[in-house]
Amino acid sequence: REVIIGGAALNAEVEAFFQKIKFPFTVGYGMTECAPLISYDHHDDFVPTSCGSVLEDIMEARIDSPDPGKIPGEIQVRGENVMKGYYKNPEATAAVFTDDGWLRTGDSGIMRGRRLFIKGRLKTMILTANGQNVYPEEIESKLNNLPYVAESLVVLREFKLVALIYPDMAAVEAAQLSVDQLPQLMNENKGILNKSVAQYEKISSFELVDKEFEKTPKRTIKRFLYH
Template identity: 50%
Template sequence: IKEKVREFVLRKFGERPCEVVVGGAPLNKEIENFFISVGFPIAMGYGTTETAPLITFAHQDNYVAGSCGVAVKHMEVKVLSDDPENVAGELVCRGINVMKGYYKNQEATDAVIDKDGWFHTGDLATMGADGHIFVRGRSKNMLLGPNGQNIYPEEIEDKLNSMAMVNESIVIQRDDKLVALVHPDMEEVNNLGFTDEDLENIMEQNRQGTEHADT
């Protein structure tokens, strides 16, 4: 069955794609797991405009689920953490493809490139023993839980966005509680002929599902 599904998906991508590169935003975990399960040839890249543009990359033969790859050639990468395999820290990089600076804006340049030439991405990540990078979220978006734990809204939003009739979501903190603001996929709602009451019931089911979700 998986082979037939794989052939069907490949046909949608031109039948014989050598590799489909994902970048620009994290790949939804459910979609990623599906691609892996059917042997779809995906590759993953991560970078910024300031790094022209790649920092890490993984071809399909060394692809690891949840990772955006390993440092590309001529690029040094490290995670500013005492325990980078388990505790996320800011991802920094240094190499010949890192920009010299922002045009006529030394203050902005100094804010992201330190005296040793490390470019500070502003992303929080962990790094496996084999060098694979796992981006957790933006440092400015990280929330501090009531017990002092670090909470990465992007990981929760990824789960929410894969739920029925959800177009997009954002997770915020109000006092000591996490609150998710969800925008329904109204195009799909209308196409399926759902009423407002139907939509409310679906969203309530989604809400109940998050109570026991492993986020």
């Protein structure tokens, strides 16, 4: 028996905790257009931060990158369980397939052997002033694990990365802290975060927001509303 996790990247802290207590879990990756599974590993074979190995015999995957094992690129797939196209929508079908018949997933990642490691969605990727690709989800995941952070969003403003932070007010009150202390607390968090990311992923500043970020029915943040 095992628990299979999917739908979004697993929080690194949660993943580490599950491994520490030897909880039988694994992470899979898929999409409706692939009916729905693309990759999976039994929990005994699971590699941390991965989303499993591409299904053997029925599925192929490739990374649109000059170095698929190191440089992230779009994950593209083909196989028996991949759809033929969208019903009565040839334009959408043409947009989602490459000229040589591979399905564009819209996700960016790397692949080592048959094992996939997702970095983020292509449409959320941030291109910095020095040409580096930044995947905000990875930074946000680290930031969300820090004290007094309920959720966060990383955006690009004037060629610099800025973190929008919705504080965990319940935790602040439980610690008997005041709202006036939040800027100092978050500045400390910024310092901790910047020590754990690459130079081009460092946050230059942060802004506190007073309400939760607006979300889709799938509970993902509507990034287009925040700039």
